[in-house]
Amino acid sequence: MAPRWLAGVVFMALAAFPLLAADYWTGQLTRYLIFGLFAMSLSLVWGRAGILCFGQAMFFGIGGYVMAACTMGLVGGALTSSYLGLAAAVLAAAGFAALLGYFLFLGRGLSGAYLAIVTLAIAYILEQTLKSAYTLGADNGLSGVPPIDLGLFGASVELWQETPRYYLVLAIVAAVYAALDRLLASPFGVVLTAMHGDPRRLAFFGYHVLSLRLIVFVIGAAVAGLAGALFVAVDEFASPTLIGFGLSTEVLIWVALGGKEMLLAAFLGAIAVRLMESTFAELLGDFWILALGLVFMVSVVLLPRGLIATPLGRLTSGRHRDGT
Protein backbone atom coordinates (compact mmCIF):
# COMPACT_ATOMS: atom_id res chain seq x y z
CA MET A 1 0.00 0.00 0.00
CA ALA A 2 1.22 3.44 -0.82
CA PRO A 3 2.17 5.50 2.22
CA ARG A 4 0.02 8.49 3.07
CA TRP A 5 2.71 11.08 2.33
CA LEU A 6 3.02 9.81 -1.22
CA ALA A 7 -0.72 10.10 -1.80
CA GLY A 8 -0.50 13.57 -0.23
CA VAL A 9 2.18 14.63 -2.68
CA VAL A 10 0.18 13.29 -5.63
CA PHE A 11 -3.03 15.07 -4.66
CA MET A 12 -1.20 18.32 -3.86
CA ALA A 13 0.39 18.22 -7.29
CA LEU A 14 -3.01 17.61 -8.86
CA ALA A 15 -4.44 20.54 -6.89
CA ALA A 16 -1.71 22.83 -8.23
CA PHE A 17 -2.32 21.74 -11.83
CA PRO A 18 -5.02 24.29 -12.90
CA LEU A 19 -2.78 27.14 -11.72
CA LEU A 20 -0.20 26.15 -14.31
CA ALA A 21 -2.19 24.75 -17.20
CA ALA A 22 -4.60 26.07 -19.79
CA ASP A 23 -8.34 25.62 -19.37
CA TYR A 24 -8.44 22.95 -22.04
CA TRP A 25 -6.05 20.72 -20.10
CA THR A 26 -7.89 21.36 -16.85
CA GLY A 27 -11.02 20.08 -18.56
CA GLN A 28 -9.22 17.05 -19.89
CA LEU A 29 -7.64 16.27 -16.53
CA THR A 30 -11.08 16.49 -14.88
CA ARG A 31 -12.12 13.55 -17.04
CA TYR A 32 -8.88 11.69 -16.35
CA LEU A 33 -9.39 12.11 -12.60
CA ILE A 34 -12.78 10.47 -13.02
CA PHE A 35 -11.23 7.62 -14.98
CA GLY A 36 -8.68 7.36 -12.16
CA LEU A 37 -11.54 7.02 -9.67
CA PHE A 38 -13.01 4.32 -11.87
CA ALA A 39 -9.62 2.57 -11.99
CA MET A 40 -9.50 2.59 -8.19
CA SER A 41 -12.79 0.69 -8.10
CA LEU A 42 -11.31 -2.08 -10.24
CA SER A 43 -8.08 -2.06 -8.28
CA LEU A 44 -10.08 -2.70 -5.11
CA VAL A 45 -12.14 -5.50 -6.61
CA TRP A 46 -9.46 -7.18 -8.69
CA GLY A 47 -6.16 -6.30 -7.08
CA ARG A 48 -7.22 -6.49 -3.45
CA ALA A 49 -10.03 -9.05 -3.48
CA GLY A 50 -8.95 -11.17 -6.45
CA ILE A 51 -12.23 -10.79 -8.33
CA LEU A 52 -11.19 -10.41 -11.96
CA CYS A 53 -14.14 -8.44 -13.28
CA PHE A 54 -13.88 -8.01 -17.03
CA GLY A 55 -17.04 -5.92 -17.10
CA GLN A 56 -16.40 -3.20 -14.53
CA ALA A 57 -17.75 -0.60 -16.98
CA MET A 58 -21.26 -1.94 -16.42
CA PHE A 59 -21.28 -0.15 -13.05
CA PHE A 60 -19.74 2.99 -14.56
CA GLY A 61 -22.38 2.93 -17.27
CA ILE A 62 -25.26 2.29 -14.88
CA GLY A 63 -24.09 5.21 -12.74
CA GLY A 64 -23.80 7.40 -15.80
CA TYR A 65 -27.20 6.57 -17.22
CA VAL A 66 -28.99 6.88 -13.88
CA MET A 67 -27.37 10.28 -13.29
CA ALA A 68 -28.28 11.40 -16.80
CA ALA A 69 -31.85 10.14 -16.54
CA CYS A 70 -32.36 11.80 -13.14
CA THR A 71 -30.86 15.20 -13.85
CA MET A 72 -32.46 15.42 -17.30
CA GLY A 73 -35.83 14.83 -15.66
CA LEU A 74 -36.59 11.54 -17.39
CA VAL A 75 -37.67 9.87 -14.15
CA GLY A 76 -39.68 12.63 -12.58
CA GLY A 77 -39.82 16.26 -13.54
CA ALA A 78 -39.18 17.58 -10.02
CA LEU A 79 -36.37 15.20 -9.08
CA THR A 80 -33.55 16.76 -11.06
CA SER A 81 -31.22 17.63 -8.19
CA SER A 82 -27.57 16.67 -8.76
CA TYR A 83 -27.35 15.34 -5.21
CA LEU A 84 -30.29 13.04 -5.83
CA GLY A 85 -28.82 11.98 -9.16
CA LEU A 86 -25.46 11.11 -7.62
CA ALA A 87 -27.09 9.19 -4.79
CA ALA A 88 -29.37 7.30 -7.17
CA ALA A 89 -26.42 6.49 -9.45
CA VAL A 90 -24.34 5.08 -6.61
CA LEU A 91 -27.27 3.12 -5.20
CA ALA A 92 -28.27 1.72 -8.59
CA ALA A 93 -24.73 0.53 -9.35
CA ALA A 94 -24.34 -0.94 -5.87
CA GLY A 95 -27.75 -2.61 -6.01
CA PHE A 96 -27.04 -4.18 -9.37
CA ALA A 97 -23.67 -5.39 -8.09
CA ALA A 98 -25.31 -6.92 -5.03
CA LEU A 99 -27.76 -8.91 -7.16
CA LEU A 100 -25.14 -9.89 -9.71
CA GLY A 101 -22.58 -10.74 -7.06
CA TYR A 102 -25.06 -12.89 -5.20
CA PHE A 103 -25.82 -14.76 -8.40
CA LEU A 104 -22.15 -15.16 -9.33
CA PHE A 105 -20.53 -15.94 -5.99
CA LEU A 106 -23.15 -17.96 -4.09
CA GLY A 107 -22.22 -21.54 -3.29
CA ARG A 108 -19.24 -22.81 -5.20
CA GLY A 109 -19.49 -19.71 -7.30
CA LEU A 110 -17.50 -18.63 -10.29
CA SER A 111 -13.94 -17.43 -10.10
CA GLY A 112 -10.88 -16.83 -12.21
CA ALA A 113 -11.23 -17.13 -15.95
CA TYR A 114 -14.89 -18.20 -15.81
CA LEU A 115 -15.81 -15.10 -13.85
CA ALA A 116 -13.85 -12.95 -16.31
CA ILE A 117 -15.68 -14.34 -19.34
CA VAL A 118 -19.11 -14.20 -17.71
CA THR A 119 -18.68 -10.58 -16.57
CA LEU A 120 -17.42 -9.72 -20.05
CA ALA A 121 -20.53 -11.30 -21.56
CA ILE A 122 -22.79 -9.40 -19.15
CA ALA A 123 -21.16 -6.08 -20.06
CA TYR A 124 -21.66 -6.98 -23.71
CA ILE A 125 -25.34 -7.79 -23.08
CA LEU A 126 -25.90 -4.48 -21.27
CA GLU A 127 -24.22 -2.52 -24.05
CA GLN A 128 -26.34 -4.23 -26.71
CA THR A 129 -29.48 -3.66 -24.64
CA LEU A 130 -28.77 0.05 -24.24
CA LYS A 131 -28.02 0.37 -27.94
CA SER A 132 -31.60 -0.63 -28.65
CA ALA A 133 -33.25 1.13 -25.69
CA TYR A 134 -35.05 3.97 -27.44
CA THR A 135 -36.22 5.73 -24.29
CA LEU A 136 -32.54 6.14 -23.38
CA GLY A 137 -31.51 7.41 -26.81
CA ALA A 138 -30.41 4.01 -28.18
CA ASP A 139 -27.19 4.30 -30.20
CA ASN A 140 -27.11 8.09 -29.94
CA GLY A 141 -27.15 8.11 -26.15
CA LEU A 142 -28.41 11.00 -24.07
CA SER A 143 -26.92 14.36 -24.89
CA GLY A 144 -27.38 17.58 -22.97
CA VAL A 145 -26.90 16.14 -19.51
CA PRO A 146 -26.92 19.18 -17.19
CA PRO A 147 -23.74 20.02 -15.25
CA ILE A 148 -23.52 19.38 -11.54
CA ASP A 149 -25.61 21.87 -9.58
CA LEU A 150 -24.46 22.37 -6.00
CA GLY A 151 -27.40 24.59 -5.14
CA LEU A 152 -29.96 23.49 -2.58
CA PHE A 153 -33.61 24.39 -1.97
CA GLY A 154 -34.25 26.01 -5.29
CA ALA A 155 -31.01 28.01 -5.46
CA SER A 156 -28.76 27.08 -8.34
CA VAL A 157 -24.95 26.90 -8.34
CA GLU A 158 -24.14 25.22 -11.62
CA LEU A 159 -20.58 24.11 -12.12
CA TRP A 160 -19.92 24.53 -15.80
CA GLN A 161 -16.59 26.33 -15.67
CA GLU A 162 -13.51 24.15 -15.96
CA THR A 163 -11.67 25.19 -12.81
CA PRO A 164 -14.35 24.95 -10.10
CA ARG A 165 -15.54 21.70 -11.65
CA TYR A 166 -12.00 20.36 -11.54
CA TYR A 167 -11.67 21.13 -7.83
CA LEU A 168 -15.01 19.57 -7.01
CA VAL A 169 -14.06 16.36 -8.82
CA LEU A 170 -10.60 16.39 -7.25
CA ALA A 171 -12.11 16.79 -3.78
CA ILE A 172 -14.49 13.87 -4.35
CA VAL A 173 -11.73 11.67 -5.77
CA ALA A 174 -9.36 12.49 -2.91
CA ALA A 175 -12.09 11.80 -0.35
CA VAL A 176 -12.92 8.43 -1.92
CA TYR A 177 -9.23 7.57 -2.07
CA ALA A 178 -8.76 8.43 1.60
CA ALA A 179 -11.81 6.37 2.56
CA LEU A 180 -10.71 3.33 0.55
CA ASP A 181 -7.17 3.66 1.88
CA ARG A 182 -8.48 3.64 5.45
CA LEU A 183 -10.72 0.70 4.65
CA LEU A 184 -7.80 -1.31 3.31
CA ALA A 185 -5.64 -0.42 6.32
CA SER A 186 -8.40 -1.58 8.68
CA PRO A 187 -8.89 -5.18 9.87
CA PHE A 188 -11.35 -5.57 6.98
CA GLY A 189 -8.52 -4.85 4.55
CA VAL A 190 -6.36 -7.49 6.20
CA VAL A 191 -9.14 -10.04 5.87
CA LEU A 192 -9.50 -9.08 2.18
CA THR A 193 -5.81 -9.74 1.62
CA ALA A 194 -6.22 -13.10 3.33
CA MET A 195 -9.19 -13.90 1.10
CA HIS A 196 -7.16 -13.03 -1.98
CA GLY A 197 -4.45 -15.38 -0.76
CA ASP A 198 -6.54 -18.39 0.17
CA PRO A 199 -10.34 -18.09 0.47
CA ARG A 200 -10.76 -21.66 1.71
CA ARG A 201 -8.42 -21.21 4.63
CA LEU A 202 -10.16 -17.96 5.53
CA ALA A 203 -13.46 -19.85 5.58
CA PHE A 204 -11.94 -22.36 8.03
CA PHE A 205 -11.20 -19.45 10.35
CA GLY A 206 -14.91 -18.75 10.44
CA TYR A 207 -15.14 -15.86 8.02
CA HIS A 208 -18.03 -15.76 5.61
CA VAL A 209 -16.25 -15.51 2.27
CA LEU A 210 -19.45 -14.91 0.27
CA SER A 211 -20.34 -11.79 2.26
CA LEU A 212 -16.77 -10.51 2.07
CA ARG A 213 -16.75 -10.93 -1.71
CA LEU A 214 -20.18 -9.30 -1.97
CA ILE A 215 -19.21 -6.35 0.21
CA VAL A 216 -16.08 -5.56 -1.74
CA PHE A 217 -17.83 -6.10 -5.08
CA VAL A 218 -20.61 -3.72 -4.04
CA ILE A 219 -18.19 -1.07 -2.74
CA GLY A 220 -16.27 -1.31 -6.01
CA ALA A 221 -19.47 -0.95 -7.99
CA ALA A 222 -20.57 2.05 -5.91
CA VAL A 223 -17.28 3.81 -6.60
CA ALA A 224 -17.53 2.95 -10.31
CA GLY A 225 -21.14 4.21 -10.34
CA LEU A 226 -20.05 7.48 -8.73
CA ALA A 227 -17.34 7.85 -11.36
CA GLY A 228 -19.86 7.21 -14.14
CA ALA A 229 -22.27 9.78 -12.71
CA LEU A 230 -19.55 12.43 -12.44
CA PHE A 231 -18.39 11.64 -15.94
CA VAL A 232 -21.73 12.24 -17.65
CA ALA A 233 -22.19 15.48 -15.71
CA VAL A 234 -18.77 16.69 -16.86
CA ASP A 235 -19.04 15.37 -20.40
CA GLU A 236 -22.74 16.32 -20.68
CA PHE A 237 -23.27 13.13 -22.62
CA ALA A 238 -24.11 9.50 -21.84
CA SER A 239 -23.69 6.87 -24.53
CA PRO A 240 -23.71 3.04 -24.69
CA THR A 241 -19.90 3.03 -24.94
CA LEU A 242 -19.81 3.94 -21.24
CA ILE A 243 -21.23 0.61 -20.22
CA GLY A 244 -19.69 -1.91 -22.51
CA PHE A 245 -16.88 -4.03 -23.56
CA GLY A 246 -14.52 -1.29 -24.74
CA LEU A 247 -14.35 0.75 -21.56
CA SER A 248 -14.31 -2.43 -19.43
CA THR A 249 -11.15 -3.61 -21.08
CA GLU A 250 -9.63 -0.13 -21.17
CA VAL A 251 -9.92 0.25 -17.41
CA LEU A 252 -8.36 -3.18 -17.03
CA ILE A 253 -5.36 -2.01 -19.01
CA TRP A 254 -4.99 1.19 -16.96
CA VAL A 255 -5.15 -0.75 -13.72
CA ALA A 256 -2.82 -3.50 -14.87
CA LEU A 257 -0.30 -1.02 -16.26
CA GLY A 258 -0.40 1.13 -13.15
CA GLY A 259 -0.46 -1.70 -10.66
CA LYS A 260 -3.57 -3.50 -9.54
CA GLU A 261 -2.60 -4.08 -5.91
CA MET A 262 -1.96 -0.40 -5.20
CA LEU A 263 -4.92 2.00 -5.37
CA LEU A 264 -2.69 5.00 -5.96
CA ALA A 265 -0.81 3.23 -8.77
CA ALA A 266 -4.06 2.19 -10.47
CA PHE A 267 -5.33 5.77 -10.17
CA LEU A 268 -2.13 7.16 -11.65
CA GLY A 269 -2.14 4.42 -14.29
CA ALA A 270 -5.47 5.64 -15.65
CA ILE A 271 -4.32 9.27 -15.70
CA ALA A 272 -0.96 8.42 -17.24
CA VAL A 273 -2.40 6.27 -20.03
CA ARG A 274 -5.03 8.89 -20.89
CA LEU A 275 -2.47 11.70 -20.84
CA MET A 276 -0.13 9.72 -23.08
CA GLU A 277 -3.01 8.85 -25.35
CA SER A 278 -3.88 12.50 -25.92
CA THR A 279 -0.23 13.39 -26.45
CA PHE A 280 0.87 10.47 -28.57
CA ALA A 281 -2.33 9.90 -30.51
CA GLU A 282 -1.48 12.90 -32.73
CA LEU A 283 2.20 12.09 -32.91
CA LEU A 284 1.98 8.37 -33.54
CA GLY A 285 -1.46 8.18 -35.13
CA ASP A 286 -2.66 4.62 -35.48
CA PHE A 287 0.62 3.28 -34.15
CA TRP A 288 -0.31 4.47 -30.66
CA ILE A 289 -2.85 1.68 -30.09
CA LEU A 290 -0.40 -0.86 -31.47
CA ALA A 291 2.23 0.42 -29.07
CA LEU A 292 -0.22 0.38 -26.14
CA GLY A 293 -1.12 -3.25 -26.86
CA LEU A 294 2.53 -4.27 -27.05
CA VAL A 295 3.52 -2.35 -23.91
CA PHE A 296 0.61 -3.91 -22.06
CA MET A 297 1.69 -7.38 -23.16
CA VAL A 298 5.28 -6.83 -22.11
CA SER A 299 4.30 -5.32 -18.79
CA VAL A 300 2.03 -8.28 -17.93
CA VAL A 301 4.88 -10.70 -18.62
CA LEU A 302 7.77 -8.83 -17.08
CA LEU A 303 6.25 -6.51 -14.47
CA PRO A 304 3.01 -8.14 -13.32
CA ARG A 305 2.83 -5.74 -10.37
CA GLY A 306 2.51 -2.80 -12.74
CA LEU A 307 4.73 -0.17 -14.26
CA ILE A 308 3.93 2.46 -11.62
CA ALA A 309 3.49 0.24 -8.56
CA THR A 310 6.82 -1.52 -9.00
CA PRO A 311 9.03 1.59 -8.76
CA LEU A 312 6.74 3.14 -6.13
CA GLY A 313 6.96 -0.03 -4.08
CA ARG A 314 10.77 -0.03 -4.26
CA LEU A 315 10.87 3.67 -3.46
CA THR A 316 8.73 3.41 -0.36
CA SER A 317 9.37 0.02 1.16
CA GLY A 318 13.10 -0.23 0.54
CA ARG A 319 12.98 -3.99 0.48
CA HIS A 320 12.17 -5.68 -2.72
CA ARG A 321 9.35 -8.14 -2.84
CA ASP A 322 9.08 -11.08 -5.18
CA GLY A 323 7.40 -10.25 -8.49
CA THR A 324 4.98 -13.17 -8.53
Place this chain on the structure above:
Amino acid sequence: MAEIAIILLNMASYVLVLVLVALGLVVVFGMMRVINMAHGELFMLGAYTVVWLQAAGAPFWLAVAAAPVVVGAVGLVIEAALIRHIYRRPLDTILATWGLSIALKQAVVLIWGPASHSVAAPMAAAIGVGDVTYPVYRLLLMAVAVAIIAAVFWIFLRTDFGLVARAVIARPDTAAALGIDTRRIYRASFVIGTALAGLAGALVAPLISVDPQMGLGYLIPAFISIMVGGAGPLAGVLVGGGLVGGTNNLATVWLSPVVAQIVVFLLAIVIIRLRPQGLLGGRDGA
Protein backbone atom coordinates in the same frame (compact mmCIF):
# COMPACT_ATOMS: atom_id res chain seq x y z
CA MET B 1 -41.04 -27.25 -45.67
CA ALA B 2 -38.53 -25.45 -47.86
CA GLU B 3 -38.19 -22.69 -45.28
CA ILE B 4 -37.55 -25.16 -42.48
CA ALA B 5 -34.84 -26.87 -44.53
CA ILE B 6 -33.08 -23.57 -45.13
CA ILE B 7 -33.34 -22.59 -41.48
CA LEU B 8 -31.81 -25.91 -40.47
CA LEU B 9 -29.05 -25.64 -43.06
CA ASN B 10 -28.15 -22.11 -41.92
CA MET B 11 -28.15 -23.30 -38.35
CA ALA B 12 -25.87 -26.21 -39.20
CA SER B 13 -23.37 -24.04 -41.03
CA TYR B 14 -23.22 -21.50 -38.19
CA VAL B 15 -22.85 -24.24 -35.58
CA LEU B 16 -20.05 -25.94 -37.52
CA VAL B 17 -18.05 -22.71 -37.87
CA LEU B 18 -18.56 -21.93 -34.18
CA VAL B 19 -17.43 -25.43 -33.23
CA LEU B 20 -14.35 -25.00 -35.41
CA VAL B 21 -13.44 -21.74 -33.65
CA ALA B 22 -14.23 -23.16 -30.21
CA LEU B 23 -12.27 -26.32 -30.93
CA GLY B 24 -9.09 -24.31 -31.46
CA LEU B 25 -9.81 -22.40 -28.27
CA VAL B 26 -10.46 -25.51 -26.20
CA VAL B 27 -7.32 -27.27 -27.40
CA VAL B 28 -5.38 -24.34 -25.96
CA PHE B 29 -7.53 -23.79 -22.88
CA GLY B 30 -8.27 -27.38 -21.92
CA MET B 31 -4.68 -28.34 -22.39
CA MET B 32 -2.63 -25.50 -21.05
CA ARG B 33 -5.18 -23.45 -19.06
CA VAL B 34 -4.21 -20.59 -21.37
CA ILE B 35 -7.16 -18.28 -22.03
CA ASN B 36 -6.41 -16.97 -25.45
CA MET B 37 -8.28 -13.68 -25.84
CA ALA B 38 -6.47 -13.18 -29.14
CA HIS B 39 -8.16 -16.23 -30.65
CA GLY B 40 -10.72 -14.02 -32.39
CA GLU B 41 -7.89 -12.02 -33.97
CA LEU B 42 -6.22 -15.23 -35.19
CA PHE B 43 -9.58 -16.09 -36.77
CA MET B 44 -9.49 -12.62 -38.35
CA LEU B 45 -5.93 -13.19 -39.60
CA GLY B 46 -7.15 -16.35 -41.36
CA ALA B 47 -9.74 -14.30 -43.23
CA TYR B 48 -7.21 -11.58 -44.07
CA THR B 49 -4.81 -14.21 -45.40
CA VAL B 50 -7.46 -15.03 -47.98
CA VAL B 51 -7.98 -11.33 -48.78
CA TRP B 52 -4.23 -10.89 -49.17
CA LEU B 53 -3.57 -13.98 -51.29
CA GLN B 54 -6.62 -13.43 -53.48
CA ALA B 55 -5.45 -9.88 -54.18
CA ALA B 56 -2.10 -11.38 -55.18
CA GLY B 57 -3.93 -13.56 -57.70
CA ALA B 58 -4.01 -16.88 -55.87
CA PRO B 59 -7.08 -19.06 -56.33
CA PHE B 60 -9.50 -19.24 -53.41
CA TRP B 61 -8.84 -22.80 -52.31
CA LEU B 62 -5.08 -22.28 -52.32
CA ALA B 63 -5.60 -19.23 -50.10
CA VAL B 64 -7.79 -21.27 -47.75
CA ALA B 65 -5.17 -23.98 -47.57
CA ALA B 66 -2.47 -21.40 -46.87
CA ALA B 67 -4.43 -19.71 -44.06
CA PRO B 68 -3.83 -22.35 -41.34
CA VAL B 69 -0.15 -22.46 -42.29
CA VAL B 70 0.26 -18.69 -42.09
CA VAL B 71 -1.76 -18.35 -38.88
CA GLY B 72 -0.13 -21.43 -37.37
CA ALA B 73 3.27 -19.81 -38.02
CA VAL B 74 2.02 -16.65 -36.28
CA GLY B 75 0.90 -18.93 -33.44
CA LEU B 76 4.36 -20.45 -33.20
CA VAL B 77 5.89 -17.00 -32.85
CA ILE B 78 3.28 -16.02 -30.23
CA GLU B 79 3.99 -19.17 -28.24
CA ALA B 80 7.73 -18.65 -28.32
CA ALA B 81 7.65 -14.93 -27.61
CA LEU B 82 4.75 -14.62 -25.18
CA ILE B 83 2.80 -17.64 -24.01
CA ARG B 84 5.67 -19.79 -22.79
CA HIS B 85 6.65 -17.11 -20.28
CA ILE B 86 3.29 -17.20 -18.55
CA TYR B 87 2.20 -20.86 -18.56
CA ARG B 88 2.28 -20.85 -14.79
CA ARG B 89 0.16 -17.72 -14.46
CA PRO B 90 -3.14 -18.67 -16.14
CA LEU B 91 -4.96 -15.45 -15.21
CA ASP B 92 -2.18 -13.34 -16.67
CA THR B 93 -2.63 -15.11 -19.99
CA ILE B 94 -6.02 -13.35 -20.24
CA LEU B 95 -4.36 -9.97 -19.93
CA ALA B 96 -1.32 -10.66 -22.07
CA THR B 97 -3.36 -12.16 -24.91
CA TRP B 98 -5.76 -9.22 -24.60
CA GLY B 99 -2.80 -6.91 -25.26
CA LEU B 100 -1.88 -9.14 -28.16
CA SER B 101 -5.40 -8.96 -29.53
CA ILE B 102 -5.31 -5.14 -29.46
CA ALA B 103 -1.93 -5.13 -31.18
CA LEU B 104 -2.99 -7.61 -33.89
CA LYS B 105 -6.21 -5.74 -34.57
CA GLN B 106 -4.35 -2.47 -34.91
CA ALA B 107 -1.66 -4.06 -37.10
CA VAL B 108 -4.41 -5.17 -39.48
CA VAL B 109 -5.89 -1.66 -39.46
CA LEU B 110 -2.46 -0.26 -40.35
CA ILE B 111 -1.95 -2.72 -43.19
CA TRP B 112 -5.42 -3.10 -44.70
CA GLY B 113 -7.27 -0.13 -43.25
CA PRO B 114 -10.28 -0.10 -40.93
CA ALA B 115 -12.87 -0.68 -43.67
CA SER B 116 -14.36 -4.08 -44.39
CA HIS B 117 -13.26 -6.25 -47.28
CA SER B 118 -15.30 -8.80 -49.10
CA VAL B 119 -14.03 -12.10 -50.37
CA ALA B 120 -15.60 -13.50 -53.51
CA ALA B 121 -17.12 -16.91 -53.00
CA PRO B 122 -15.38 -19.43 -55.21
CA MET B 123 -18.69 -20.59 -56.61
CA ALA B 124 -21.86 -18.62 -56.96
CA ALA B 125 -23.97 -21.59 -57.94
CA ALA B 126 -26.90 -22.76 -55.88
CA ILE B 127 -28.07 -26.31 -55.77
CA GLY B 128 -31.75 -27.15 -55.86
CA VAL B 129 -33.56 -30.12 -54.44
CA GLY B 130 -37.28 -29.84 -55.05
CA ASP B 131 -38.19 -26.25 -54.26
CA VAL B 132 -35.21 -25.71 -51.93
CA THR B 133 -32.20 -23.94 -53.37
CA TYR B 134 -29.05 -23.46 -51.36
CA PRO B 135 -25.60 -22.01 -52.19
CA VAL B 136 -23.13 -24.77 -53.02
CA TYR B 137 -20.35 -23.00 -51.15
CA ARG B 138 -22.21 -23.23 -47.84
CA LEU B 139 -22.72 -26.96 -48.33
CA LEU B 140 -19.04 -27.40 -49.13
CA LEU B 141 -18.10 -25.32 -46.09
CA MET B 142 -20.14 -27.66 -43.91
CA ALA B 143 -18.52 -30.74 -45.40
CA VAL B 144 -15.02 -29.32 -44.93
CA ALA B 145 -15.82 -28.25 -41.37
CA VAL B 146 -17.13 -31.71 -40.48
CA ALA B 147 -14.01 -33.30 -41.97
CA ILE B 148 -11.69 -31.00 -40.01
CA ILE B 149 -13.57 -31.48 -36.75
CA ALA B 150 -13.40 -35.24 -37.27
CA ALA B 151 -9.68 -34.99 -38.02
CA VAL B 152 -9.01 -33.04 -34.81
CA PHE B 153 -10.93 -35.61 -32.78
CA TRP B 154 -8.99 -38.36 -34.53
CA ILE B 155 -5.67 -36.67 -33.72
CA PHE B 156 -6.50 -36.26 -30.05
CA LEU B 157 -8.32 -39.54 -29.47
CA ARG B 158 -6.63 -42.02 -31.81
CA THR B 159 -3.01 -41.07 -32.49
CA ASP B 160 0.07 -41.44 -30.29
CA PHE B 161 0.40 -37.67 -30.19
CA GLY B 162 -3.16 -37.44 -28.89
CA LEU B 163 -2.50 -40.02 -26.22
CA VAL B 164 0.59 -38.16 -25.03
CA ALA B 165 -1.26 -34.86 -25.18
CA ARG B 166 -4.11 -36.21 -23.08
CA ALA B 167 -1.59 -37.57 -20.59
CA VAL B 168 -0.08 -34.10 -20.32
CA ILE B 169 -3.54 -32.58 -19.74
CA ALA B 170 -4.45 -35.07 -17.04
CA ARG B 171 -1.18 -35.11 -15.08
CA PRO B 172 1.42 -32.66 -16.42
CA ASP B 173 3.97 -33.43 -13.72
CA THR B 174 3.64 -37.20 -14.00
CA ALA B 175 3.85 -36.95 -17.77
CA ALA B 176 7.03 -34.91 -17.48
CA ALA B 177 8.46 -37.39 -14.98
CA LEU B 178 7.82 -40.17 -17.49
CA GLY B 179 10.04 -38.40 -19.97
CA ILE B 180 7.43 -36.62 -22.07
CA ASP B 181 8.60 -33.27 -23.34
CA THR B 182 5.58 -31.33 -22.11
CA ARG B 183 6.87 -28.06 -23.53
CA ARG B 184 6.90 -29.51 -27.02
CA ILE B 185 3.36 -30.85 -26.58
CA TYR B 186 2.18 -27.45 -25.36
CA ARG B 187 3.78 -25.75 -28.31
CA ALA B 188 2.27 -28.22 -30.79
CA SER B 189 -1.18 -27.84 -29.22
CA PHE B 190 -0.97 -24.06 -29.31
CA VAL B 191 -0.04 -24.14 -32.98
CA ILE B 192 -2.88 -26.57 -33.74
CA GLY B 193 -5.29 -24.26 -31.90
CA THR B 194 -4.18 -21.15 -33.79
CA ALA B 195 -4.15 -22.97 -37.15
CA LEU B 196 -7.76 -24.04 -36.52
CA ALA B 197 -8.73 -20.43 -35.85
CA GLY B 198 -7.02 -19.36 -39.08
CA LEU B 199 -8.73 -22.05 -41.09
CA ALA B 200 -12.14 -21.19 -39.67
CA GLY B 201 -11.60 -17.52 -40.53
CA ALA B 202 -10.54 -18.36 -44.07
CA LEU B 203 -13.52 -20.66 -44.65
CA VAL B 204 -16.17 -18.16 -43.52
CA ALA B 205 -14.47 -15.18 -45.19
CA PRO B 206 -16.77 -15.31 -48.27
CA LEU B 207 -19.88 -15.36 -46.07
CA ILE B 208 -19.22 -12.44 -43.75
CA SER B 209 -17.67 -9.01 -43.95
CA VAL B 210 -13.95 -9.19 -43.27
CA ASP B 211 -12.97 -6.31 -40.98
CA PRO B 212 -10.65 -5.76 -38.02
CA GLN B 213 -13.52 -6.13 -35.52
CA MET B 214 -14.77 -9.48 -36.83
CA GLY B 215 -12.98 -11.58 -34.19
CA LEU B 216 -15.00 -10.43 -31.20
CA GLY B 217 -18.27 -11.61 -32.70
CA TYR B 218 -16.97 -15.16 -32.60
CA LEU B 219 -14.74 -15.01 -29.51
CA ILE B 220 -17.44 -14.55 -26.88
CA PRO B 221 -19.83 -17.19 -28.34
CA ALA B 222 -16.89 -19.59 -28.66
CA PHE B 223 -15.87 -19.10 -25.02
CA ILE B 224 -19.44 -19.46 -23.88
CA SER B 225 -19.81 -22.66 -25.93
CA ILE B 226 -16.78 -24.15 -24.23
CA MET B 227 -18.03 -23.23 -20.79
CA VAL B 228 -21.53 -24.54 -21.47
CA GLY B 229 -20.25 -27.80 -22.91
CA GLY B 230 -17.36 -28.29 -20.53
CA ALA B 231 -13.68 -27.65 -21.16
CA GLY B 232 -12.54 -31.08 -20.00
CA PRO B 233 -13.63 -33.57 -22.65
CA LEU B 234 -13.20 -32.52 -26.27
CA ALA B 235 -16.78 -33.55 -27.01
CA GLY B 236 -17.96 -30.72 -24.72
CA VAL B 237 -17.31 -28.33 -27.60
CA LEU B 238 -19.77 -30.17 -29.81
CA VAL B 239 -22.50 -29.98 -27.18
CA GLY B 240 -21.73 -26.37 -26.22
CA GLY B 241 -21.28 -25.13 -29.78
CA GLY B 242 -24.41 -26.97 -30.88
CA LEU B 243 -26.50 -25.52 -28.07
CA VAL B 244 -25.19 -21.94 -28.19
CA GLY B 245 -24.93 -21.69 -31.96
CA GLY B 246 -28.09 -23.65 -32.66
CA THR B 247 -30.25 -21.74 -30.20
CA ASN B 248 -28.86 -18.42 -31.37
CA ASN B 249 -29.54 -19.20 -35.00
CA LEU B 250 -32.95 -20.69 -34.36
CA ALA B 251 -33.99 -17.75 -32.16
CA THR B 252 -33.34 -15.32 -35.02
CA VAL B 253 -36.35 -16.82 -36.75
CA TRP B 254 -38.57 -15.08 -34.20
CA LEU B 255 -36.31 -12.43 -32.69
CA SER B 256 -33.96 -9.77 -34.01
CA PRO B 257 -30.32 -10.98 -34.11
CA VAL B 258 -29.35 -8.69 -31.20
CA VAL B 259 -32.19 -9.86 -28.96
CA ALA B 260 -31.51 -13.49 -29.92
CA GLN B 261 -27.89 -13.14 -28.91
CA ILE B 262 -28.79 -11.48 -25.62
CA VAL B 263 -31.26 -14.27 -24.79
CA VAL B 264 -28.75 -16.98 -25.66
CA PHE B 265 -25.99 -15.34 -23.61
CA LEU B 266 -28.30 -15.02 -20.61
CA LEU B 267 -29.37 -18.66 -20.83
CA ALA B 268 -25.75 -19.72 -21.22
CA ILE B 269 -24.69 -17.70 -18.18
CA VAL B 270 -27.36 -19.42 -16.10
CA ILE B 271 -26.15 -22.85 -17.29
CA ILE B 272 -22.52 -21.92 -16.60
CA ARG B 273 -23.49 -20.71 -13.15
CA LEU B 274 -25.41 -23.88 -12.31
CA ARG B 275 -22.87 -26.26 -13.81
CA PRO B 276 -19.46 -24.56 -13.84
CA GLN B 277 -17.88 -27.81 -14.99
CA GLY B 278 -20.03 -27.72 -18.14
CA LEU B 279 -22.75 -30.08 -19.26
CA LEU B 280 -20.30 -32.87 -20.10
CA GLY B 281 -17.68 -32.11 -17.49
CA GLY B 282 -17.59 -34.78 -14.85
CA ARG B 283 -14.98 -33.55 -12.46
CA ASP B 284 -13.87 -30.10 -11.42
CA GLY B 285 -14.09 -27.97 -14.56
CA ALA B 286 -13.05 -24.53 -13.41
